[in-house]
Amino acid sequence: MAEGWPIPSALVFVLLSLSAWALESCPAPCSCLKGQDEVYILDCNRKRLSAAPVDPPEGIIQVTMNHNELTVLPFLGDVSSNITSLSLVHNRISALSMYQLQPYVSLETLDLTSNSITELNVGSFPSMQLKYLNLSNNRISVLEPGCFENISSSLLVLKLNRNRLAMLPSKVFKLPLLQFLELKRNKIKIVDSLTFKGMDSLKSLKMQRNSITKLMDGAFFGLNNIEELELEHNNLTEVNKGWLYGLRMLRILRVSQNTVGIIRPDAWEFCQKLEELDLSFNHLTRLEETAFVGLGLLDSLNLGENSISHLGEGVFSGLTSLRTLDIRNNEISWAIEDSIGVFVGMKKLNSLIIQRNKIKSITKKAFEGLDELEHLDLSKNGIMSIHPEAMSHMKLKEFVLNTSSLLCDCHMQWLGPWLTENSFLQSVSAVCAHPASLLAHNVLSVGPQEFVCDDFPKPRITTHPETYEALRGNNVTLSCVASSSSDSPMTTAWRKDGEVLYDAEVQNYARYQEGELIYTAVLHLLNANFTDEGRYQCVVSNHFGSNYSNRAKLTVNGVCYGDTGSEVETEGSGMLHCRVGSLFTGRSSFHPGEPREGLAGHPAGGAGPLVICSDCYDNANIYSRTREYCPYAYLGEDDPLDKSIPGLKESFGEHTQHDATPLDSLISNHNSSIFLTPHDKRLSSHTPPEHYANDSLSRSFWGEGEDPSLRAPPGASPHPVTVHRTPHLAADGPEEQREAESDCFPRQSTQDHRSASNRTNPQEHTAPS
Known part of the structure; x- marks a missing residue:
C-alpha cells in the first residue's frame, strides 16, 4: 500500500x-x-x-x-x-x-x-x-x-x-479455450501467417513493446472472436487488410507509438465492427478519403501526435457513430480555416480535441455538422479570429481556449458575452493582440464600443483564380490578388486538390494603393498534361491569419483525329468527349455522338481534321496511344499526318495557344508596382524601382523568344520579373510524351510531380513591409 x-x-x-x-x-x-x-x-x-x-x-x-x-x-x-x-x-x-x-x-x-x-x-x-x-x-x-x-x-x-521470444512457431498456440493472451515486451519482429490459428475463443491479444516490423497476411487469421488487439510501441509502417484478415469481431485496435505512415484504402474490410481505434504517435502525414471507409460503428478515434497536413475530401463523413475525435498536435489548420466542412457527417460527435494544430482563424463553417458536440478543445493554437456563427449551433458544455493573439475588431465583440453566458470563464484565456490600443487586454475587460473595424490587417482575397480548360502541352496561368491594411509581410502558397505545390513556378509581386498592400500571386503550369488536372487554390497569409481563394478547376484536353462530322460522347458509355475541329480558325464546339474507329495517328477512312478531346483519360488512368485502345490519338513528333499536311502543327499551335492573362491587366498603378523574387527580398516602398534591377532572366519565361504578356508595363522597371524555376518541370518534352504513348495498357496515374510527399515548408514569397 x-x-x-x-x-x-x-x-x-x-x-x-x-x-x-x-x-x-x-x-x-x-x-x-x-x-x-x-x-x-x-x-x-x-x-x-x-x-x-x-x-x-x-x-x-x-x-x-x-x-x-x-x-x-x-x-x-x-x-x-x-x-x-x-x-x-x-x-x-x-x-x-x-x-x-x-x-x-x-x-x-x-x-x-x-x-x-x-x-x-x-x-x-x-x-x-x-x-x-x-x-x-x-x-x-x-x-x-x-x-x-x-x-x-x-x-x-x-x-x-x-x-x-524472438519468433512464434506455428501451431504452438493450439489453445481452443484461451481468452486472454499477453506477449508484451518480447523481441518479436515478424508474425507469420496463421500463427494464432486454433484459438477460436481468444478475446484479447496484447503484443505491445516488441520490435514488430512486419505482420504477414493472415497473421491473426483464426481469431474469429477476438475483440481487442493491442500493438502499441512497435515498428509497423502501414495498416492494411492483409494482416487484419479475418478479424470480423474486433472492437478495439491500438496501434499507437509505431511508424505507421499509410492506411491502405481497403484496410478495414474485415474490421467493420471496430469501436475504438488508436493511431496516435505515428508518422501519418495524409489521410486519404478512403482512410476510414467501413468504420460506421467506430465510437472513438485517436489521431493525435502525428504530422497530418492533408485530409482527403469527406475523410470523416462515414464515421456516423463517432463520439470522440482526438487529432491534437497535427497540422490541419487549413481544414479549419478553409471552410470546407471537414467534419460534416459526424452527427454524433461529442468530443473534439484539436489543440496544437497551428490554427489562426475559426471560420463560419469550421464545425459545420457537429450539432451534438459538447466538448471542444482549441488550446495552444494562437487563434486570432473566431467567426460569430462558428459555434452557435453546438451544445457546448466544455470549451477550452488559450490565446493571446486575438484580433479584437468589431467581429470579436460577441466573444466576451458568449463566454460569460455559457460559463466558460475558467477554461478560456482570450487576450487581444490588435489593435495596439487593446494590446494585452483580456477580451472580457474590453467594452463593446472598443471593438471597431478601422482596418483589415488579415489578407482579403479580391480576385480569385478562374476555372479554365486548356490544351495538352500548352502553358497555363492562374492568378489571385489579395489586399491588407497591414504592413505585415504576406506570403503565398498554391494548392492543387488540397496539396501544397512546393516546387511550382510562381511569380509574386506587391504594390501599395490607397494605404493598402496589394499582393498578386501568379502560378504558371508549363506544358500542361493530364496530371495537372484538378482544383487549384491560392492561400495568402500574414501575421494576422490566412485567407483561402475559391478552387479553380483546370481541365486538360488532348488532341485526336476524326472526320469533320465525328461526334463523341463521354463517361458512362465509355465514349470519348471531343471538341470538334475548326482548329484552323481557332474556333471549336462540342458535339455528342459516336467516335469512328481508326489506327494510331490515322482516323478511319483517311486523314481528317483535328479535334480536341479528353482523349484516353478516365478514372485517374492514362491510356497510351495504340490502335486497340486509343483510336483517337495524340499528334506525335513522327505522325504521318504531320508529313502529309505541311504546316499543320504550326497552324494548330498558332491558333490554339492559350493566351495567358497579361500581367499588364493585373497592375493598375504601374509606377508603384514592386516585383518580388523567390528569395523573400524585403523591398522598401520608398525605394525607386530602378533599385530592384539586380535580378533578370537569362531567357524568357516560356522558352526561346519573348512572351509579350511578360513585358513590363509602361512606367514600371524595364527589367523582367524574376521567377522561381524548377528545372525538371520544364522537361516535359517529346521524350516524355513518347513514353506516355508507347503501350496499350492503362497506367495508374501517379501523384503530380509538382506536389510534395514529404512535409516541408512551401516556397514562400514575402511582400515588402
Missing part, C-alpha cells in the same frame, strides 16, 4: 477476518489464514525459503511463496492435491517439469512471474485443469510446439510478457 493512502474499510474487514481465523497448526515461519467462503491461505512471502514448509495443515487451498529463494517447484505433501492457486513470484526457478506439477491435480492458477525459466518443452506440463498461467518476466526464448498441449483443454489466460 502506498504511503499516505487510506485503507478501504472493506479491506480492513478482510484483514481482521484473516487474522482472527489463523490456524494454530501453521508451520513456521509461514502464516495460515482463513478467508471468506472458508478459503484457507498459506502465506510464506518474503521468508527467504529455499524449500517448502513441512506439513502444512489440511484445508489449505491457496499458497503464496513470493520473494523467496526457491529453485524448483515446492512439494507441499498431501495438501498439494487440494491446492487451487499457487503463487511463486520472484524466486529462482529455472525450469518447469510435469513431475513437479503432477501432485497439483486441482491447480487452476499458477503464477511464476519473475523467475529464471528459459524454455517451455512438450514435457513442461502434465495433464491438468490449469486455467490461469503467468510466466511473465522470465528468460523464455523457446516455445516448443506442443508445450501447452496438456493444458489446452482448460487454459483461459496465458501471460508471457517480458521474455526473450
Whole structure:
C-alpha cells in the first residue's frame, strides 16, 4: 500500500477476518489464514525459503511463496492435491517439469512471474485443469510446439510478457479455450501467417513493446472472436487488410507509438465492427478519403501526435457513430480555416480535441455538422479570429481556449458575452493582440464600443483564380490578388486538390494603393498534361491569419483525329468527349455522338481534321496511344499526318495557344508596382524601382523568344520579373510524351510531380513591409 493512502474499510474487514481465523497448526515461519467462503491461505512471502514448509495443515487451498529463494517447484505433501492457486513470484526457478506439477491435480492458477525459466518443452506440463498461467518476466526464448498441449483443454489466460521470444512457431498456440493472451515486451519482429490459428475463443491479444516490423497476411487469421488487439510501441509502417484478415469481431485496435505512415484504402474490410481505434504517435502525414471507409460503428478515434497536413475530401463523413475525435498536435489548420466542412457527417460527435494544430482563424463553417458536440478543445493554437456563427449551433458544455493573439475588431465583440453566458470563464484565456490600443487586454475587460473595424490587417482575397480548360502541352496561368491594411509581410502558397505545390513556378509581386498592400500571386503550369488536372487554390497569409481563394478547376484536353462530322460522347458509355475541329480558325464546339474507329495517328477512312478531346483519360488512368485502345490519338513528333499536311502543327499551335492573362491587366498603378523574387527580398516602398534591377532572366519565361504578356508595363522597371524555376518541370518534352504513348495498357496515374510527399515548408514569397 502506498504511503499516505487510506485503507478501504472493506479491506480492513478482510484483514481482521484473516487474522482472527489463523490456524494454530501453521508451520513456521509461514502464516495460515482463513478467508471468506472458508478459503484457507498459506502465506510464506518474503521468508527467504529455499524449500517448502513441512506439513502444512489440511484445508489449505491457496499458497503464496513470493520473494523467496526457491529453485524448483515446492512439494507441499498431501495438501498439494487440494491446492487451487499457487503463487511463486520472484524466486529462482529455472525450469518447469510435469513431475513437479503432477501432485497439483486441482491447480487452476499458477503464477511464476519473475523467475529464471528459459524454455517451455512438450514435457513442461502434465495433464491438468490449469486455467490461469503467468510466466511473465522470465528468460523464455523457446516455445516448443506442443508445450501447452496438456493444458489446452482448460487454459483461459496465458501471460508471457517480458521474455526473450524472438519468433512464434506455428501451431504452438493450439489453445481452443484461451481468452486472454499477453506477449508484451518480447523481441518479436515478424508474425507469420496463421500463427494464432486454433484459438477460436481468444478475446484479447496484447503484443505491445516488441520490435514488430512486419505482420504477414493472415497473421491473426483464426481469431474469429477476438475483440481487442493491442500493438502499441512497435515498428509497423502501414495498416492494411492483409494482416487484419479475418478479424470480423474486433472492437478495439491500438496501434499507437509505431511508424505507421499509410492506411491502405481497403484496410478495414474485415474490421467493420471496430469501436475504438488508436493511431496516435505515428508518422501519418495524409489521410486519404478512403482512410476510414467501413468504420460506421467506430465510437472513438485517436489521431493525435502525428504530422497530418492533408485530409482527403469527406475523410470523416462515414464515421456516423463517432463520439470522440482526438487529432491534437497535427497540422490541419487549413481544414479549419478553409471552410470546407471537414467534419460534416459526424452527427454524433461529442468530443473534439484539436489543440496544437497551428490554427489562426475559426471560420463560419469550421464545425459545420457537429450539432451534438459538447466538448471542444482549441488550446495552444494562437487563434486570432473566431467567426460569430462558428459555434452557435453546438451544445457546448466544455470549451477550452488559450490565446493571446486575438484580433479584437468589431467581429470579436460577441466573444466576451458568449463566454460569460455559457460559463466558460475558467477554461478560456482570450487576450487581444490588435489593435495596439487593446494590446494585452483580456477580451472580457474590453467594452463593446472598443471593438471597431478601422482596418483589415488579415489578407482579403479580391480576385480569385478562374476555372479554365486548356490544351495538352500548352502553358497555363492562374492568378489571385489579395489586399491588407497591414504592413505585415504576406506570403503565398498554391494548392492543387488540397496539396501544397512546393516546387511550382510562381511569380509574386506587391504594390501599395490607397494605404493598402496589394499582393498578386501568379502560378504558371508549363506544358500542361493530364496530371495537372484538378482544383487549384491560392492561400495568402500574414501575421494576422490566412485567407483561402475559391478552387479553380483546370481541365486538360488532348488532341485526336476524326472526320469533320465525328461526334463523341463521354463517361458512362465509355465514349470519348471531343471538341470538334475548326482548329484552323481557332474556333471549336462540342458535339455528342459516336467516335469512328481508326489506327494510331490515322482516323478511319483517311486523314481528317483535328479535334480536341479528353482523349484516353478516365478514372485517374492514362491510356497510351495504340490502335486497340486509343483510336483517337495524340499528334506525335513522327505522325504521318504531320508529313502529309505541311504546316499543320504550326497552324494548330498558332491558333490554339492559350493566351495567358497579361500581367499588364493585373497592375493598375504601374509606377508603384514592386516585383518580388523567390528569395523573400524585403523591398522598401520608398525605394525607386530602378533599385530592384539586380535580378533578370537569362531567357524568357516560356522558352526561346519573348512572351509579350511578360513585358513590363509602361512606367514600371524595364527589367523582367524574376521567377522561381524548377528545372525538371520544364522537361516535359517529346521524350516524355513518347513514353506516355508507347503501350496499350492503362497506367495508374501517379501523384503530380509538382506536389510534395514529404512535409516541408512551401516556397514562400514575402511582400515588402
